Amino acid sequence: MPYCCVPGCTSYQRKESDKNISFHRFPSDSKACREWTVKVKRDIGPHFQITDNTRVCSKHFTQDCIICSLTGLHRLKRGSVPTLFTWCCELKPRRTLQRHQGVCDIETLEEEEEDQHLFPDQNTREEKEKQKEIAGLTEENENLRSQQFCLQRFQCEPKMILFYTGFKDYETLKALYLSLQPTAQSLVRWSQMQRLNKTEQTVTAGFHVHNICLFDQFFLFLCRMRQGLLSTDLTVRFNLSKATYQSDMYNLG
Structure with missing residues (x-):
């Protein structure tokens, strides 16, 4: 029985037969097949070979890629490519910076967006500790002034x-x-x-x-x-x- 070859996916045709999930072969076109291989993050070698039983389940295709026939069979539109993966949701947002240098080609740099949600609690905690320390020193200073032996006291x-x-x-x-x-x-x-x-x-x-x-x-x-x-x-x-x-x-x- 075919199974989904996408890393991390546990779809198995026998197990998923009643869940309206279809399994699709790699395209016969070499260019399209290579594109699928890149998308699913698999390298052809001793640990992975594309055979008739090597499939990608419908979970990894958008709805507009799948055509359902009158008999209930599912097939892919020509040129469809798997794009839905769990690791896509885990990736941090990226931004593209373009830099022009005279007549030189545009150099595109991809750098990861700093995750502003990683350290907010730590920054807030440090800020509160500083404010608490300042308040403590201010109070201590006021106490010392109030205890000073002078007429104002x-x-x-x-x-x-x-x-x-x-x-x-x-x-x-x-x-x-x-x-x-x-x-x-x-x-x-x-x-x-x-x-x-x-x-x-x-x-x-x-x-x-x-x-x-x-x-x-x-x-x-x-x-x-x-x-x-x-x-x-x-x-x-x-x-x-x-x-x-x-x-x-x-x-x-």
């Missing part, structure tokens, strides 16, 4: 302002600072003034510390005066090096 806590500075609330403290600010901006350390007097140089810049703003320097001074905080404690609270505190802040307290 206590501006809504009158009890803490009173405890560290002696002023009843932030607004009162700020009002005093604004009244002193012009003088504070031109303030010169005692040690700096001694050096200037020895060299007879003119004061060109006021006292300032780059590590913390002037308002927080005033807050540091009040903490030392109000609570008697030691220099080591103040350097830790205000995130200052001991050298910076001793050289730039000590003369304030």
Whole structure:
């Protein structure tokens, strides 16, 4: 009994007799026979020979290729070629690129279309992980800022302002600072003034510390005066090096 010679096809005439599937011989024309051989992906050799029992079933032909007679027999139209195969559905879409180079012939390049559905989950997962990491760092940064020992941290806590500075609330403290600010901006350390007097140089810049703003320097001074905080404690609270505190802040307290 004939069977379908297409790789992967299991059609067998005895088994398929009641399923309206027909089996067709290879064409006698050598050119057409070779075309069928190429289409079904078979190479004539020791493992494959075309005989009278070598058939291709109707599953691999389009409907317009098959003619049904009044007696129920099926035959192929002249020139029909098998084109329906399982591997055709598995192939990735291709695109053809044409490139012109002066008078040179057109070079046609076939390259596989990148399958955009292979890695979407991985890309989305990596993007979500990055966003999660950024959100975590942002939250950590906000937490560190909220824990920083400075006036901004206590501006809504009158009890803490009173405890560290002696002023009843932030607004009162700020009002005093604004009244002193012009003088504070031109303030010169005692040690700096001694050096200037020895060299007879003119004061060109006021006292300032780059590590913390002037308002927080005033807050540091009040903490030392109000609570008697030691220099080591103040350097830790205000995130200052001991050298910076001793050289730039000590003369304030």
